[in-house]
Amino acid sequence: xxxxxxxxxxxxxxxxxxxxxxxxxxxxxxxxxxxxxxxxxxxxxxxxxxxxxxxxxxxxxxxxxxxxxxxxxxxxxxxxxxxxxxxxxxxxxxxxxxxxxxxxxxxxxxxxxxxxxxxxxxxxxxxxxxxxxxxxxxxxxxxxxxxxxxxxxxxxxxxxxxxxxxxxxxxxxxxxxxxxxxxxxxxxxxxxxxxxxxxxxxxxxxxxxxxxxxxxxxxxxxxxxxxxxxxxxxxxxxxxxxxxxxxxxxxxxxxxxxxxxxxxxxxxxxxxxxxxxxxxxxxxxxxxxxxxxxxxxxxxxxxxxxxxxxxxxxxxxxxxxxxxxxxxxxxxxxxxxxxxxxxxxxxxxxxxxxxxxxxxxxxxxxxxxxxxxxxxxxxxxxxxxxxxxxxxxxxxxxxxxxxxxxxxxxxxxxxxxxxxxxxxxxxxxxxxxxxxxxxxxxxxxxxxxxxxxxxxxxxxxxxxxxxxxxxxxxxxxxxxxxxxxxxxxxxxxxxxxxxxxxxxxxxxxxxxxxxxxxxxxxxxxxxxxxx
Amino acid sequence: xxxxxxxxxxxxxxxxxxxxxxxxxxxxxxxxxxxxxxxxxxxxxxxxxxxxxxxxx
Numbered sequence: 001x002x003x004x005x006x007x008x009x010x011x012x013x014x015x016x017x018x019x020x021x022x023x024x025x026x027x028x029x030x031x032x033x034x035x036x037x038x039x040x041x042x043x044x045x046x047x048x049x050x051x052x053x054x055x056x057x058x059x060x061x062x063x064x065x066x067x068x069x070x071x072x073x074x075x076x077x078x079x080x081x082x083x084x085x086x087x088x089x090x091x092x093x094x095x096x097x098x099x100x101x102x103x104x105x106x107x108x109x110x111x112x113x114x115x116x117x118x119x120x121x122x123x124x125x126x127x128x129x130x131x132x133x134x135x136x137x138x139x140x141x142x143x144x145x146x147x148x149x150x151x152x153x154x155x156x157x158x159x160x161x162x163x164x165x166x167x168x169x170x171x172x173x174x175x176x177x178x179x180x181x182x183x184x185x186x187x188x189x190x191x192x193x194x195x196x197x198x199x200x201x202x203x204x205x206x207x208x209x210x211x212x213x214x215x216x217x218x219x220x221x222x223x224x225x226x227x228x229x230x231x232x233x234x235x236x237x238x239x240x241x242x243x244x245x246x247x248x249x250x251x252x253x254x255x256x257x258x259x260x261x262x263x264x265x266x267x268x269x270x271x272x273x274x275x276x277x278x279x280x281x282x283x284x285x286x287x288x289x290x291x292x293x294x295x296x297x298x299x300x301x302x303x304x305x306x307x308x309x310x311x312x313x314x315x316x317x318x319x320x321x322x323x324x325x326x327x328x329x330x331x332x333x334x335x336x337x338x339x340x341x342x343x344x345x346x347x348x349x350x351x352x353x354x355x356x357x358x359x360x361x362x363x364x365x366x367x368x369x370x371x372x373x374x375x376x377x378x379x380x381x382x383x384x385x386x387x388x389x390x391x392x393x394x395x396x397x398x399x400x401x402x403x404x405x406x407x408x409x410x411x412x413x414x415x416x417x418x419x420x421x422x423x424x425x426x427x428x429x430x431x432x433x434x435x436x437x438x439x440x441x442x443x444x445x446x447x448x449x450x451x452x453x454x455x456x457x458x459x460x461x462x463x464x465x466x467x468x469x470x471x472x473x474x475x476x477x478x479x480x481x482x483x484x485x486x487x488x489x490x491x492x493x494x495x496x497x498x499x500x501x502x503x504x505x506x507x508x509x510x511x512x513x514x515x516x517x518x519x520x521x522x523x524x525x526x527x528x529x530x531x
Numbered sequence: 532x533x534x535x536x537x538x539x540x541x542x543x544x545x546x547x548x549x550x551x552x553x554x555x556x557x558x559x560x561x562x563x564x565x566x567x568x569x570x571x572x573x574x575x576x577x578x579x580x581x582x583x584x585x586x587x588x
Contacts, residue, residue, distance in 0.1 A: 020571040024553045046572075071572045099552075107569040114547045118566045122539055125558075127550030128570055136549055136570070145547065146539045150554070172539060186544045186563045189554060225540055253540050418553070447557040488560070 038080030149175030179206025197222020207360030234266030374517025445483030
């Protein structure tokens, strides 16, 4: 629905023909403009069909926008008066120009000239809009480059074709929709700065790789390489081509002593092929197919783990650095129970459910699995059970976890790990629901993520807690931070920003899920005893 | 399937970045060799112009 522009405001739309900027850059410029005095709204978007809908919803419509081509830039500004709108537009153009000038020196017009300038180039990192991604990937593979393909919205048939091409050329194609990789200690896409070491990871999930590498790092164990495959690699239509190749590469890699494989449940035929390959690779392998058990018979020599932090623990044990009962950085069950009791005592009788707002898709998936043991199935846009699926992710019901990185939220705008605004706004709204006892959150640091995510999140947590307090309620907020002290955002500062607002920090995402589940279950138990 | 190439895991990473500048900036911050391709979507040709070009070529 179109938003009405207030009568005392000025709305200004400008089209810049054939002027392309990437979505992250445009988001950053929008963010800076919105901070200006008396600028109510600022949107910079390429005029794709989907973005035109978003522009219309924000109150920017008309023939000019309808006629714009998808390589035209649209700048929409709502400001207090004409002068301020003009100034904001001038500022937008200046910010875009200064960025273009900064980049001009080091940029190349084509893959060929870029390769000529970088002798020995061995990998292409591709993050163009999905509709152009297959063409760029094919070009890179044909030029002998391994590829990490970050883009999503690539048809699965194209993925199968490109992975076959990569195979015939002996190249690795990570993706499409591959968020994370660490090669030779270098983080690609969204990746944490972790120590180098003996554990090699192959993962069909970006935040899954991030959480495992961070949990290993916190145990003092490093990562040799982390190879991403893209979320659909373990579907029958793809056949696990990237994961199979990744296992071969790590099996032959001298630095890798233990392998960890992670994915959401694979299709059955692919799981069998991957487990066969893993069992025969000559090195110990931990398998964490979140939500799918690993049959002991079919997988001799493999170790299964239910959670991402559990996978890190099993890998640590295989390296013989830790004993069976070594909890590492995690809290004991007793500690968690005591903490949950304390929180539950602060809640009022109406408060009985939890809301999770996640930036990491696999972290959301893992939390739902953990919560099932405490509160049963959870409603979600990415629910584990079909009956609990929310077709409209803006909905909420009883216990709900939302993956804010869902396509519905990211079309035309940057991922919530880069652009936290949508989640922050929703968090504040959850506080108004008298039934909500607990809000559960993730915060993902590392290369690629927002430069200071805890600062904006802490502001929203403070606002949410204040809104609940105004209505006479305590709101429990539980979070885990996926990050290390080497990440660019400064882990200690990020954690302090959250704990200063009363957020309970867990040592891992799985622990955050357990704690949230215990608080809600304890609160429900107290209510039962009262009634 | 060919033998997996080890070049990627045993050689220094040298990256061509095509797309989000953010990722090239992150690699540069890690002292990784990276060059950027100034990627832009191909120009949209009017269908009529496209037809004329097809006829000519």
